[in-house]
């Protein structure tokens with residue numbers, strides 16, 4: 001069902017979303033109605049009651065057709081809604097989770113600041129207590145969905161020193177509150193269907209009922225969720241690479257050069273073989289890790305490995321797909337140029353390639369004593 005929906009409805013809506021840089025709310029509501037957004041949330045809140053592996057399946061199918069929509073749903077569902085489901089009160093779940101799972105409202109999560117995203121603990125946004133409320137100030141950047149989001153989950157320091165893991169708190173901000181504003185969407189290299197922008201928080205008064213989870217535990221929640229997010233990003237990379245393989249293999253069997261179909265040339269076959277192997281290895285690791293995630297095992301090192309490997313694999317697959325298309329690949333008339341632009345995002349978002357290597361080396365060296 002997910003594949004059919006992506007190949008029909010999402011494919012049809014993609015040219016307009018890419019051109020306008022905006023999500024289609026009609027599509028969001030339809031996905032909500034069909035249960036494609038909330039697959040792994042409790043049925044009580046309108047979810048499907050499946051395991052989180054269901055998200056990987058939907059994400060791979062979605063990224064194969066529109067990787068920009070996939071990262072917007074990632075921010076909406078995996079970042080925002082999952083945080084509310086894990087740490088929210090009953091009232092917060094009813095108020096924020098249910099409309100997001102129905103596709104009626106959009107959520108986003110704001111961590112990155114202009115001074116840097118890799119070092120999340122050095123976030124400068126601050127919140128100070130004022131009676132039962134908090135007054136929040138800060139500036140967030142590169143926030144997926146922020147130009148259109150109804151709800152923005154923002155992390156700000158409520159205690160502790162710079163870079164201390166204690167002292168971060170999550171606040172649920174609703175569009176329309178005094179002091180909260182968002183920028184226009186950025187012009188980006190790729191992921192054009194997904195609006196990305198800035199969030200300006202200027203003396204926003206937040207009542208206690210809009211604090212998510214415990215005060216000062218926010219950075220712990222963030223660190224706990226990163227592994228799952230990185231594993232799920234593997235599905236997005238596989239989706240992009242699969243789209244590259246589908247397009248390139250078909251084109252190679254049709255295009256005739258020097259009197260032969262280019263699929264008969266071994267240099268072209270090599271690219272097809274590399275793409276298919278990278279996809280298969282990534283997919284095998286993805287579903288092994290999804291089972292580990294379902295058992296709540298810690299997969300910090302393996303999640304970073306999957307993100308590192310699969311993002312590089314998707315970038316290479318998209319480059320090879322363009323090469324197989326030749327000049328046509330460079331033209332917007334064919335989809336492989338979009339795959340190439342989109343793939344690059346996953347070497348940056350949710351932790352860069354360099355950060356994944358640092359995590360892997362740290363975890364491996366621990367097994368041999370300390371670095």
Ligand SMILES: Cc1cc2nc3c(=O)[nH]c(=O)nc-3n(C[C@H](O)[C@H](O)[C@H](O)COP(=O)(O)OP(=O)(O)OC[C@H]3O[C@@H](n4cnc5c(N)ncnc54)[C@H](O)[C@@H]3O)c2cc1C
Pocket residue numbers: 075108109110111112115116117118119141142143144145188191196345348349350351352353354355358
């Ligand atoms: C399209 C898009 C959507 C995004 N959506 C969101 C979102 O929804 N919410 C959100 O909070 N953020 C979001 N981000 C931000 C993203 O998470 C950050 O861009 C990313 O974490 C990197 O942070 P930075 O851009 O500040 O780079 P920096 O942290 O400034 O890093 C710059 C370079 O230095 C390297 N580097 C940093 N530290 C080290 C080190 N110790 N050793 C070696 N190299 C290092 C990095 O790998 C990188 O190559 C999004 C970004 C993009 C592009």
